Amino acid sequence: MMYCPKCGISLPDDATVCDACGARFDPIPDPVFDPPKSGKGKKSEKTTDVKDAFRKWVRDQGMFCLIAKAVAVTVMTVYLLIAFVSLITLIVQGYPGGTIFTDFIQKLLAGIIYGVIIWLLSDAVLYLGKLYEMKKKETKN
Ligand SMILES: [Zn+2]
Secondary structure, three states, rough: OEOOOOOOOEOOOOOEEEOOOEEEEEOOOOOOOOOOOOHHHHHHHHHHHHHHHHHHHHHHHHHHHHHHHHHHHHHHHHHEEEHHHHHHHHHHHHOOOHHHHHHHHHHHHHHHHHHHHHHHHHHHHHHHHHHHHHHHHHHHO
16 A cells, blocks of 8 residues: 555555546655655655765865875874774784773874875865966956
8 A cells, every 4th residue: 555645545456546636657656645745755855965965075075185085094094903903913912901992092192193294185185276277267358
């Protein structure tokens, strides 16, 4: 059983036209009646908004900054892995306690700091590039 998205009346699953209000629609597998203003519609709108924003963000980045950001994320991930591997190794080897977590946190922090620095540098390059293009347009006009 499904419900008409327009008037909410219950209809057979394979219905493509509402018996009550005459609305045409594709059968929806979700049996919950969703009025147009419900949270579900808003959610999907939001996710498309986020996707659009992400696509725009990627476009704005340009190849260089995208690569730089990929490197930043990779550096963070690698350091995170190194930190965890060394933590596990130290625990397995029965390394005397106390320094284990300092070592782990140091590696973790190093990864985050390097990642953030690379990320911010790529943003700075992006910003300077935009500034440069704006100046170029200004001098042309
Ligand atoms: Zn209807």
